[in-house]
Every structure is written in C-alpha cells, then in structure tokens.
Amino acid sequence: MKYTRRRFISTLGAGSALIMASSIPGFSNNIFQDKNKKLGVALVGLGSYASYQLAPALLETSSCYLSGIVTGTPSKIDTWKNKYKIPDENIYNYDNFDKIINNKSIDVVYVVLPNSMHSEFTIRAAKAGKHVFCEKPMALSSRECAEMISACKNAGVRLFVGYRCHTDPFHKTAMNFKNTSVGALKVVQSEFGFRSGDPKQWRLRKAHGGGALMDVGIYSIQGSRYSIGKEPISVSAHEYKTDNVKFAEVDETMIWQMEFPGGIASSCICSFNAPFNRLHITAENGWFEINNAYSYGGLRATSNRGPVDIKPVNQQAVQMDTFCKSIVDGSESDADGSEGLRDMRIIEAIFKSAKSGTMVIL
Amino acid sequence: MKYTRRRFISTLGAGSALIMASSIPGFSNNIFQDKNKKLGVALVGLGSYASYQLAPALLETSSCYLSGIVTGTPSKIDTWKNKYKIPDENIYNYDNFDKIINNKSIDVVYVVLPNSMHSEFTIRAAKAGKHVFCEKPMALSSRECAEMISACKNAGVRLFVGYRCHTDPFHKTAMNFKNTSVGALKVVQSEFGFRSGDPKQWRLRKAHGGGALMDVGIYSIQGSRYSIGKEPISVSAHEYKTDNVKFAEVDETMIWQMEFPGGIASSCICSFNAPFNRLHITAENGWFEINNAYSYGGLRATSNRGPVDIKPVNQQAVQMDTFCKSIVDGSESDADGSEGLRDMRIIEAIFKSAKSGTMVIL
Numbered sequence: 001m002k003y004t005r006r007r008f009i010s011t012l013g014a015g016s017a018l019i020m021a022s023s024i025p026g027f028s029n030n031i032f033q034d035k036n037k038k039l040g041v042a043l044v045g046l047g048s049y050a051s052y053q054l055a056p057a058l059l060e061t062s063s064c065y066l067s068g069i070v071t072g073t074p075s076k077i078d079t080w081k082n083k084y085k086i087p088d089e090n091i092y093n094y095d096n097f098d099k100i101i102n103n104k105s106i107d108v109v110y111v112v113l114p115n116s117m118h119s120e121f122t123i124r125a126a127k128a129g130k131h132v133f134c135e136k137p138m139a140l141s142s143r144e145c146a147e148m149i150s151a152c153k154n155a156g157v158r159l160f161v162g163y164r165c166h167t168d169p170f171h172k173t174a175m176n177f178k179n180t181s182v183g184a185l186k187v188v189q190s191e192f193g194f195r196s197g198d199p200k201q202w203r204l205r206k207a208h209g210g211g212a213l214m215d216v217g218i219y220s221i222q223g224s225r226y227s228i229g230k231e232p233i234s235v236s237a238h239e240y241k242t243d244n245v246k247f248a249e250v251d252e253t254m255i256w257q258m259e260f261p262g263g264i265a266s267s268c269i270c271s272f273n274a275p276f277n278r279l280h281i282t283a284e285n286g287w288f289e290i291n292n293a294y295s296y297g298g299l300r301a302t303s304n305r306g307p308v309d310i311k312p313v314n315q316q317a318v319q320m321d322t323f324c325k326s327i328v329d330g331s332e333s334d335a336d337g338s339e340g341l342r343d344m345r346i347i348e349a350i351f352k353s354a355k356s357g358t359m360v361i362l
Numbered sequence: 363m364k365y366t367r368r369r370f371i372s373t374l375g376a377g378s379a380l381i382m383a384s385s386i387p388g389f390s391n392n393i394f395q396d397k398n399k400k401l402g403v404a405l406v407g408l409g410s411y412a413s414y415q416l417a418p419a420l421l422e423t424s425s426c427y428l429s430g431i432v433t434g435t436p437s438k439i440d441t442w443k444n445k446y447k448i449p450d451e452n453i454y455n456y457d458n459f460d461k462i463i464n465n466k467s468i469d470v471v472y473v474v475l476p477n478s479m480h481s482e483f484t485i486r487a488a489k490a491g492k493h494v495f496c497e498k499p500m501a502l503s504s505r506e507c508a509e510m511i512s513a514c515k516n517a518g519v520r521l522f523v524g525y526r527c528h529t530d531p532f533h534k535t536a537m538n539f540k541n542t543s544v545g546a547l548k549v550v551q552s553e554f555g556f557r558s559g560d561p562k563q564w565r566l567r568k569a570h571g572g573g574a575l576m577d578v579g580i581y582s583i584q585g586s587r588y589s590i591g592k593e594p595i596s597v598s599a600h601e602y603k604t605d606n607v608k609f610a611e612v613d614e615t616m617i618w619q620m621e622f623p624g625g626i627a628s629s630c631i632c633s634f635n636a637p638f639n640r641l642h643i644t645a646e647n648g649w650f651e652i653n654n655a656y657s658y659g660g661l662r663a664t665s666n667r668g669p670v671d672i673k674p675v676n677q678q679a680v681q682m683d684t685f686c687k688s689i690v691d692g693s694e695s696d697a698d699g700s701e702g703l704r705d706m707r708i709i710e711a712i713f714k715s716a717k718s719g720t721m722v723i724l
Binding site: 236265 | 546548549551553557596598600602603604614615617619621624625626627629631633635636637638644645646647649666719720721
C-alpha cells in the first residue's frame with residue numbers, strides 16, 4: 001500500500017485531519033510538523049547494538065537525534081545521560097515507559113530489546129502515539145507481527161523494521177544486479193554466521209527468540225528476496241547441530257533453500273558456530289558478490305568483471321534518516337511492518353521444514 | 363578391501379598364480395610385469411575430454427602411454443594415428459572392440475564414452491582381461507555400478523573411476539584441512555556449473571545419462587565427502603528449471619544438502635545454466651576455499667590466512683599414473699569402483715529427494 005499523507009489522513013476518519021490527529025491522546029503529530037525539525041528518537045534497550053551502532057549513528061543523522069532512553073539497568077543511565085546530553089525527563093524504565101505518551105520531544109521509539117520483547121514494546125510505543133523502529137527479527141511469530149502492525153495502524157503511527165541493508169549502497173547494487181544486462185537470474189547464495197561467545201546470552205535462549213535463523217538467517221532471507229525481487233514459493237530446510245549443550249534450546253546451523261517463481265533459487269546458510277558472510281548472485285552471464293556482506297562495515301563487492309567500487313555509508317544513520325523521511329513525507333517504506341511479517345512467515349516455514357524434513361509451500 | 367598382490371592371486375584360485383593368470387584368455391598379466399614397463403592405455407571414445415585432456419596427458423605420464431584407440435567415428439582415426447603413432451592393429455571400433463582381448467600392448471581400457479555406455483564398455487573390457495579406467499559418473503545407476511564391479515572382480519582386473527581431483531594437490535589440501543588445527547569442521551559448500559552450449563549434445567539427453575547432477579554435481583558430492591572424510595547420512599534436494607525446452611529431459615540446476623555424522627553439513631549446487639566453481643570448507647576457527655575448484659587448471663586456493671600457495675599439476679597425468687601404480691603394486695585405490703558406486707547411490711537419493719520434496723535417508 002502506498003502510504004500517502006492523504007491515505008494516512010483518511011485512516012483517521014472524517015473531519016479535520018489536524019483536529020483528529022491532535023485529538024488522539026499523545027499523538028505527536030510528526031507527520032504534519034516542520035520538515036526541518038529533527039525527530040526525537042528514544043532507544044529502548046541499551047545493549048551492544050544500541051550502544052555501539054545506533055547511538056553513535058544518531059550523532060550523524062540529519063533528520064533525527066537521540067532524545068531519550070529506556071533501560072532496565074539504572075547503572076547505565078549516567079553514562080548515556082552525560083554522553084548524549086539526555087534530559088532526566090526523557091529517561092524511562094520498562095515500568096514507567098508508557099508515560100512517554102506525554103513526552104513531546106520523543107517522536108520515535110526504537111525497540112532494540114531481545115526479540116521476545118519486540119512485540120510488547122512496539123505495541124506499548126504505538127499506544128503512546130510514537131512511531132516505531134523495531135529491530136529485526138520483528139517478533140517471535142507472524143501472529144505477533146500482525147498484532148504489532150494492527151496496533152500501529154490503530155494508533156496512527158508508522159512502523160519500520162531495522163533492515164539496515166535496504167538502504168546500504170552495496171545491497172542496493174545487489175538489488176539492481178538483475179537489471180544490468182547479465183541475463184536472467186538463476187541462483188542467489190547467501191550465508192551469514194559467526195561463533196557465538198557467552199553461553200549465557202539471550203540469543204541462545206528459545207524463550208527470548210534466540211537462535212541463528214532468527215538473528216542472522218534473516219539477512220539471507222532478505223538478501224535472497226531483494227536480490228531476486230520476488231517472493232519465495234517454497235522452502236526446504238535442515239538443521240545441523242554439532243554442540244548439543246550450548247545450542248540445546250536453539251538452532252546452531254540452519255541450511256535452507258528457497259524456490260522463487262520462474263525456477264530461480266536461493267541457497268542459504270546461517271550459523272551461530274561458524275563464520276560466514278557472503279551474498280552471491282549468479283545470472284546467466286555474470287555474477288555479483290558482496291563478501292563481508294552483512295557486517296556493519298568493511299563490505300567488499302566483486303563481480304565477474306572484477307572489483308566493484310562502492311562508497312560505504314553509516315548504515316544505521318542512513319537507515320534512520322530514510323525512515324524519518326518516510327514519516328515526514330508520508331511515503332511508503334520497503335522496510336515496514338508488512339516486510340517484517342513476510343520474513344517471519346518464511347522463518348516459520350523454515351522451522352517447519354527443518355522439523356518435518358519436507359518442503360513447505362509458502 | 364586392501365587389494366594386495368596376494369589377495370589378487372588368491373582370487374584366481376589354487377595352483378600356480380602365474381600359470382593361472384596366463385591361462386585366462388587374453389589376460390595381459392600386468393600385475394606381474396616389469397614395473398619399469400609402461401602400461402598401454404586404449405581410449406574408448408574420442409570426444410573432447412579424450413582429445414584435449416587425456417591424450418595429451420598420456421604424453422606426460424611416466425607409467426603409461428596411449429597405445430590404442432576405440433572409436434565409432436572412422437574419420438577421426440587418421441588424425442589420432444598420426445599424432446600419437448598408434449599402430450593399425452591397436453585401433454578398434456565399437457563392434458570389433460572385444461578382439462582387444464588378444465592385444466598384449468593394451469593393458470588398460472579408459473572408457474570416455476557418454477555415461478550410458480560406461481557400463482557396457484567397462485564390462486566388455488573386463489571380459490577382455492583389461493583393467494578399466496572409467497570416467498565419472500561411473501554409470502547410470504547403482505545397479506549398473508554393482509554389475510561393473512562384479513564383472514571386473516570376476517575377470518581379475520582392476521576398476522578405477524576418473525576422479526581426477528583425488529590426486530590433485532589443491533583438493534588433497536582440502537582433504538587435509540580438517541587436520542590443520544582449525545577446530546571441528548562445520549559446513550562444506552560446493553558448487554559447480556556452467557552454461558551448456560549445443561542443445562543437441564548427449565549431456566542434455568536423459569537416455570545418455572545427461573543432466574547437471576550426473577555431470578558436474580558429482581564433483582560436489584565428491585568434494586563434500588573427501589573434505590569431511592565421512593559418508594553422508596541424508597540428502598535433501600530440489601531441482602530448479604528456468605528453461606523447460608533445453609532442459610526438457612534432464613536437470614538444469616540442482617541444489618541439495620547432505621547431512622554428515624556429528625552434525626556436519628554440506629550445501630551444494632550444480633547447474634548446466636549458470637557459472638559456479640567453488641569448494642569452501644568452514645571450520646570452527648578457519649576456512650579454506652578453492653575457487654575455480656573443479657576446472658582442469660587455473661585452480662586458486664585461499665584460506666582465512668590469505669592465499670595458499672599450491673603448485674598445480676597435470677591432473678589427468680597424475681591420475682593415470684596413480685591408477686597405474688596401484689595396478690602394478692596391487693595397492694588399494696580410493697577411486698575404485700566402490701567409490702563410484704557410493705556416489706551413484708547418493709545421486710539416486712538426490713533425484714529421489716528432489717522428486718518427493720522430502721529428505722532421503724542414505
């Protein structure tokens with residue numbers, strides 16, 4: 001759906017859109033605001049990604065800035081407060097988070113919590129009238145994704161999923177490869193994996209939505225889908241485990257293939273116990289590869305013609321600026337909740353196929 | 363089975379082995395011959411591989427030489443005769459081939475025919491008392507492979523399959539990677555494919571044993587098996603077709619994974635319609651890759667530590683010399699008929715899995 005301002009307004013019902021919008025409790029009314037004003041972003045969850053990628057990126061963004069934090073660890077507050085000049089009234093914990101509804105300097109809530117908390121905090125943020133950036137994977141299930149989409153729609157706020165590759169120039173080149181006179185696409189290969197460290201981390205707990213597929217496999221689902229530009233029609237998957245203790249609750253290595261319309265295929269690997277980091281697209285008359293495909297930096301592109309010169313960007317800054325632009329001008333996003341839901345349905349099919357040993361039709 | 367001279371002799375029954383051996387009509391008695399004498403090899407089928415790889419290689423081999431040819435195309439004879447100084451009495455066609463039994467200057471028959479003819483000519487060569495080198499894939503089915511093994515055993519001749527990578531130094535490095543302090547192996551990826559040209563070639567005909575899996579997929583079965591050093595316990599496969607006309611009879615692209623003991627996996631692609639050529643081995647703490655893995659030359663090896671310096675060899679020459687050594691000293695070969703049979707059983711399982719959409723247990 002093209003998310004135009006007109007459509008957005010129409011979802012609010014008849015009458016004066018401005019009056020309607022401002023009459024929704026806590027509605028921060030960003031969509032009508034001064035396009036030159038930076039949107040205030042509150043990070044929910046101050047783990048590694050928030051600390052070392054998102055917060056620094058918010059110093060480089062042109063359309064938003066770090067205006068608040070939400071944390072369950074009081075000891076982290078002072079450091080963040082001082083480093084990013086965050087006023088006390090913009091600092092929340094998980095209990096008083098809903099009071100954010102009254103905070104006009106926070107326009108967007110960026111959910112960077114363990115996967116099992118994405119749904120709850122997205123819905124609470126929506127109810128507080130805040131737009132939501134939610135990290136991938138969007139949630140634990142397609143049911144949760146649907147609830148999140150519905151909550152945001154009902155609250156009249158936008159929902160984006162943290163697909164940083166969508167706006168990365170290396171991956172945009174991958175998306176465009178099929179249009180570069182290389183003949184028909186045949187196969188996309190994508191692998192992402194690393195050796196997970198701390199055995200106590202939430203990514204190894206099933207209840208928190210851990211496991212390789214949810215965390216890193218999703219990049220290959222994405223890479224396949226945007227390189228091919230179509231939706232898969234079936235998946236065949238198999239799970240491999242070499243360490244039954246560390247990976248007792250979650251998938252260690254998952255290998256799967258996806259069938260796309262017209263006989264195009266993708267072959268994917270994700271792992272929490274072995275290093276992989278590649279997106280390789282094969283067409284009739286050429287290929288394109290990103291090696292270190294899914295890292296935050298250090299991406300390198302090569303094609304059958306040799307190295308491809310692409311200027312890297314701050315992925316997180318570009319992603320957030322792009323989301324903000326979409327909020328401000330009411331334009332559609334290819335990283336919205338429906339995109340997160342599509343991936344989650346594929347993830348569910350992969351788990352189902354791996355469990356049954358049978359191809360699953362999507 | 364260790365194929366010692368003693369065992370070989372014992373298969374001939376009681377009494378004087380020398381007398382027994384020489385009493386078998388046409389038995390060329392190579393195993394007892396002067397180890398310094400070069401074995402005579404007759405090529406059966408003078409297609410591209412025989413013309414441009416095997417015959418030139420037989421000028422470089424130290425333990426064998428091109429002593430005869432068998433062809434169904436009389437027009438080819440003069441060129442070969444002149445180029446390789448082959449006497450008229452060592453030139454056969456498919457009809458009079460069995461008379462090779464009386465030719466003492468031919469010790470080995472190298473079957474380089476379309477796949478559908480491997481079985482027939484291997485068995486006829488065995489009955490003529492000749493050792494056999496048979497190109498891969500060994501035959502059309504595991505039943506044929508078993509018949510070929512049996513025929514050679516009954517005739518007291520050796521049978522080898524043209525697995526040139528077994529003796530290639532790049533692939534020997536791949537086989538040894540698991541022993542190089544890189545931690546446990548996790549995943550092997552292997553891809554081999556190219557765009558097939560002439561739509562009339564036998565490789566596109568089902569009756570001739572065509573198709574990508576039989577022709578190039580077998581390299582990835584091999585690459586996975588010798589890199590991991592174990593036998594797969596299940597396969598999951600899917601066939602992809604983008605051109606239903608050209609590939610009406612045979613598989614165009616096959617993607618499959620194999621599960622190995624201990625949770626090790628391999629993920630493979632073969633294609634007759636897209637370029638692939640890679641063997642990549644991932645262990646806990648490192649990786650090793652051959653790119654241009656399966657070409658006759660131009661192989662390049664890299665590991666997580668950088669480029670790996672390996673001196674290339676003439677694959678076909680080394681392969682044939684190694685087979686001849688095994689014949690002369692009666693030693694076991696890792697490229698014998700049983701190895702060809704193992705691959706054929708996996709190929710059958712891959713086809714079965716692709717057809718059923720279900721994992722097949724081996």
